[in-house]
Amino acid sequence: MEIKIEHLDKFYGKKQVLKDLNLTIGEGMYGLLGTNGAGKTTLMKVITTLTKKSSGEVSICGIPVGRAKEVRSMVGYLPQDFSMYGGMSACEAMDYLGVLSGLTKVQRKERIMPLLSRVNLQEDAKTKVRAMSGGMRRRLGIAQALLHDPKVLIVDEPTAGLDPEERVRFRNLLCEVAQSRIVLLSTHIVGDVEATCEHIGVLDKGELLFNGTVEEFLALAEGQVYRAEISRLELTKVQEMYPVTSILTTGGTASIRFISEKPPAFLAEKCSAGVEDAYLYLMHAKRREF
Amino acid sequence: MFGTLFLKECKQTVKSLAYWAYVACLALFFVSQIGEDWNLTEPQPGREGQYGYTYSTDETLIMEKTLRRLTEDYAQNSYAAYPLGFYKRVILGTEEKEKMGDILAELTGKSKEELEKLGYDYINEESSFYEEAQKDGIEMEMAAPPQIDFGVSLAEGVSFERFLELMEEADDLIGGGSMYTPARVEHGVEVPQTYEGALEEYHDIIEKDRYSGAFARLFCDYMGLMAAILPVFPVVARTLQDKRSKGLAAMYSKKMSSAGILFVRYLALLAMTMLPLIFLAVFSQFQCDVAAKAAGLSTDSFAFLKYVGGWIFPAAAFTVAVGIFVSELTGSVAAILAQGIFWFASVFQSIDTLVGNFGLKFIPRFNALGNTGIFERELPGLIANRLFYSILSLAFVAAAVFIYDWKRKGGGIRIGNLFKNL
Numbered sequence: 001m002e003i004k005i006e007h008l009d010k011f012y013g014k015k016q017v018l019k020d021l022n023l024t025i026g027e028g029m030y031g032l033l034g035t036n037g038a039g040k041t042t043l044m045k046v047i048t049t050l051t052k053k054s055s056g057e058v059s060i061c062g063i064p065v066g067r068a069k070e071v072r073s074m075v076g077y078l079p080q081d082f083s084m085y086g087g088m089s090a091c092e093a094m095d096y097l098g099v100l101s102g103l104t105k106v107q108r109k110e111r112i113m114p115l116l117s118r119v120n121l122q123e124d125a126k127t128k129v130r131a132m133s134g135g136m137r138r139r140l141g142i143a144q145a146l147l148h149d150p151k152v153l154i155v156d157e158p159t160a161g162l163d164p165e166e167r168v169r170f171r172n173l174l175c176e177v178a179q180s181r182i183v184l185l186s187t188h189i190v191g192d193v194e195a196t197c198e199h200i201g202v203l204d205k206g207e208l209l210f211n212g213t214v215e216e217f218l219a220l221a222e223g224q225v226y227r228a229e230i231s232r233l234e235l236t237k238v239q240e241m242y243p244v245t246s247i248l249t250t251g252g253t254a255s256i257r258f259i260s261e262k263p264p265a266f267l268a269e270k271c272s273a274g275v276e277d278a279y280l281y282l283m284h285a286k287r288r289e290f
Numbered sequence: 291m292f293g294t295l296f297l298k299e300c301k302q303t304v305k306s307l308a309y310w311a312y313v314a315c316l317a318l319f320f321v322s323q324i325g326e327d328w329n330l331t332e333p334q335p336g337r338e339g340q341y342g343y344t345y346s347t348d349e350t351l352i353m354e355k356t357l358r359r360l361t362e363d364y365a366q367n368s369y370a371a372y373p374l375g376f377y378k379r380v381i382l383g384t385e386e387k388e389k390m391g392d393i394l395a396e397l398t399g400k401s402k403e404e405l406e407k408l409g410y411d412y413i414n415e416e417s418s419f420y421e422e423a424q425k426d427g428i429e430m431e432m433a434a435p436p437q438i439d440f441g442v443s444l445a446e447g448v449s450f451e452r453f454l455e456l457m458e459e460a461d462d463l464i465g466g467g468s469m470y471t472p473a474r475v476e477h478g479v480e481v482p483q484t485y486e487g488a489l490e491e492y493h494d495i496i497e498k499d500r501y502s503g504a505f506a507r508l509f510c511d512y513m514g515l516m517a518a519i520l521p522v523f524p525v526v527a528r529t530l531q532d533k534r535s536k537g538l539a540a541m542y543s544k545k546m547s548s549a550g551i552l553f554v555r556y557l558a559l560l561a562m563t564m565l566p567l568i569f570l571a572v573f574s575q576f577q578c579d580v581a582a583k584a585a586g587l588s589t590d591s592f593a594f595l596k597y598v599g600g601w602i603f604p605a606a607a608f609t610v611a612v613g614i615f616v617s618e619l620t621g622s623v624a625a626i627l628a629q630g631i632f633w634f635a636s637v638f639q640s641i642d643t644l645v646g647n648f649g650l651k652f653i654p655r656f657n658a659l660g661n662t663g664i665f666e667r668e669l670p671g672l673i674a675n676r677l678f679y680s681i682l683s684l685a686f687v688a689a690a691v692f693i694y695d696w697k698r699k700g701g702g703i704r705i706g707n708l709f710k711n712l
């Protein structure tokens with residue numbers, strides 16, 4: 001069970017959005033990080049058959065994406081901007097999508113309410129989609145993606161717009177789901193990846209900068225992350241010199257985390273790298289190449 | 291699975307405002323146009339000129355009347371044509387006029403000089419007519435155009451076949467779609483009905499149409515007009531819901547085939563479109579039955595359903611299909627515009643043969659209670675016409691499926707941009 005991507009290119013007109021991508025995604029959670037416009041959504045659309053690849057091979061559990069119907073029955077997809085007919089209630093929307101997935105009446109009946117409870121929408125089962133908040137719609141989107149019990153779950157920024165409590169809930173749900181499935185999620189929120197994923201990919205301008213386990217990812221920045229207390233006045237100067245990953249100011253002093261390949265000139269304490277540090281390190285390193 | 295989807299689609303349609311506007315328009319049109327007179331009265335003798343009109347297919351009569359009309363048009367050098375259904379005034383250039391003169395010369399046996407004189411005479415008579423009118427203080431626009439008898443008649447030995455050939459040539463000269471197309475000419479000329487004719491019609495209605503059939507035809511004539519345009523509104527509303535919902539990507543990613551999704555939607559929209567029409571038909575049938583019973587006559591209890599099924603259903607099927615196709619293609623309300631233009635053209639195309647002569651007109655008219663004989667004679671034509679539009683509907687749905695599937699796979703539609711701002 002795997003998603004196999006070989007030499008994938010995608011053009012929108014003349015613009016190349018995915019560049020010779022090679023990637024194999026196995027069971028478990030795979031987190032896709034990348035800046036705005038990096039090509040995350042495009043990659044997901046290729047895998048879910050919603051956009052055509054320009055060249056290369058993409059197959060899911062051995063089935064090439066060209067065989068759209070078979071792929072669609074295996075894949076659950078949460079689009080980046082999911083919503084449904086405003087006049088439908090959560091329940092009706094699920095039912096409609098369930099029918100499109102070819103579920104029987106019994107299956108729909110058995111699955112819809114439990115799924116809505118899992119995303120904490122049980123009390124809003126009768127709420128119309130147009131009356132839902134952004135976060136509620138997102139949760140409905142997650143529920144619909146799981147409706148036909150797909151082997152592969154592809155979720156595009158699932159946690160965007162969720163409150164912290166829902167986000168934690170959702171991470172747990174995804175971890176459960178990922179037990180016997182492939183889950184591919186994209187996000188800007190590094191914390192999501194840190195908390196849930198075994199594997200990470202970093203996409204930038206259509207190129208895969210990194211692909212590996214979380215440990216490997218952290219190792220990138222290991223030994224290069226420092227913590228320091230500096231005067232607030234020095235802050236701009238330090239920011240110009242190093243990529244700063246966090247700042248906490250109290251009074252006249254600022255405690256910062258930053259990345260540096262060599263030990264810095266001022267007093268700083270080495271500390272262990274987090275995913276965010278590694279991500280910024282990678283982006284910084286990449287930018288310096290040019 | 292498809293059954294459930296069908297019901298869900300029906301529900302989705304019923305929930306839209308456009309659908310209820312559709313129902314309201316139908317009801318309004320029904321009440322205002324068809325009204326409540328379901329009675330049939332036996333014609334009484336001695337009221338010549340009050341028996342309405344019928345169409346005569348007497349070849350000599352057709353030739354005489356058509357010739358008179360052509361001569362008039364020739365003298366004024368102004369011809370009415372409906373090339374794409376819309377009225378167009380055609381004025382012939384010197385060369386074409388010459389050729390038309392040849393045709394008339396053959397038909398009348400008069401020389402072209404004589405025919406030429408007709409034109410001058412006409413202009414003279416016309417100007418003196420308007421002078422008279424002016425003297426009487428009538429505005430020029432208000433005066434009815436002069437009725438001038440040119441005194442031409444058919445030359446000896448012109449056969450009907452030859453006549454039709456010449457009419458075809460005349461039609462070509464005018465550019466097609468004129469009053470002289472052989473189909474139109476052959477269809478017959480309007481003549482006043484006689485008492486005997488009216489009585490025969492009356493008996494035909496009772497015996498052949500079993501009373502309700504004749505009313506059902508009139509029902510279809512009127513309601514068919516509406517079924518050929520109004521369904522496009524709920525259809526466009528439904529198709530645009532997709533775009534507005536932002537749910538398309540999720541729906542696209544489910545496994546049901548595009549053909550399944552769209553065809554079920556088509557059937558559901560069609561069913562919901564037909565529902566109020568069927569209701570009105572059943573209601574009318576009931577009224578008819580009551581009126582007939584009061585007159586001691588029996589009816590065909592399924593006449594309305596039969597006529598609605600065979601006549602209006604294909605119109606609705608076509609309108610819904612075009613609506614789905616154009617909205618999928620453009621992602622806009624352009625379907626309303628497209629069907630609107632087609633509808634107008636079709637209405638105009640039928641406007642001067644309101645009884646029969648169906649051809650491939652999208653809106654076949656039979657605006658007469660009775661004339662059963664004519665209808666029976668032209669029924670095969672109507673059946674062919676309706677089959678044609680039914681098949682075309684399926685072709686449009688198939689094309690819509692193709693577009694839907696294309697978009698589903700991420701394909702873009704360029705011409706959609708043209709209509710984006712509509």
Ligand SMILES: Nc1ncnc2c1ncn2[C@@H]1O[C@H](COP(=O)(O)OP(=O)(O)OP(=O)(O)O)[C@@H](O)[C@H]1O
Nearest residue numbers: 012013017034035036037038039040041042043080
């Ligand atoms: N339909 C389209 N036509 C043309 N260009 C497109 C289309 N969709 C996306 N792009 C371009 O492709 C690139 C990648 O877009 P994509 O949506 O995949 O990025 P993303 O990584 O999902 O970004 P975000 O984090 O903002 O969601 C962008 O530069 C975008 O402008």
Ligand SMILES: [Mg+2]
Nearest residue numbers: 040041080156
């Ligand atoms: Mg995206």
